[in-house]
Amino acid sequence: MVDASSAYPDQEEKVKITRRRFTLGVLLAAGAGALGSLLSLVKVLAPEMKGGGYVATVGPGDQLVYAQGSRQGSHLRASEFQVGDAVLAYPQGKTGNQANIVQLIRLKETEFRPPIRQELTDQGFVAYSAVCTHLGCIVSWVKSPQDPAPSYTECFCHNSLFDPARGAKVIGGPAPIPLAQIGVKVSKDGILVFTSGFSGPIGPQV
């Protein structure tokens, strides 16, 4: 039988192991279907860790920018999103810390159910950490082709499923806790802006 203390001789080693898992997780997510667009995410190091998760540096007033694709680095404008759309985004100027990456989704406000924190949403926009709470892969959006069938957030590494209308509650797979919600609003200029930090722990809960 393996003694847990010998498996993780000290905290520094534990952090190294988790960082390796993070990088592997990003690679697996890329292999799941978005290789080209996610390769840029691999270029930076895994985030700092503290306690049971990653240390994010996003905060109120930070503006959301596209994390990938031809519009990478451009502001997210509310007018660009229909109900059912979702993208990966970063706070502008803080893209070097992968703990900051979020999935921004536009839903029907009437679909919101507890434990979502509705005060952290605006005009149907809701955002969650995009780092899976199992082993740290980047989650994907699975859009239902038929309304009103629900759409979900899924982590393809080990098939964890999260319900964005219910606070990213875990509805399948090994993820131990929901994805942390973060406040967003539409500014007077029509761009998406963060209004808070994350509501809970982010990253793998090792």
Ligand code: FES
């Ligand atoms: S890392 Fe997401 S389900 Fe395992």
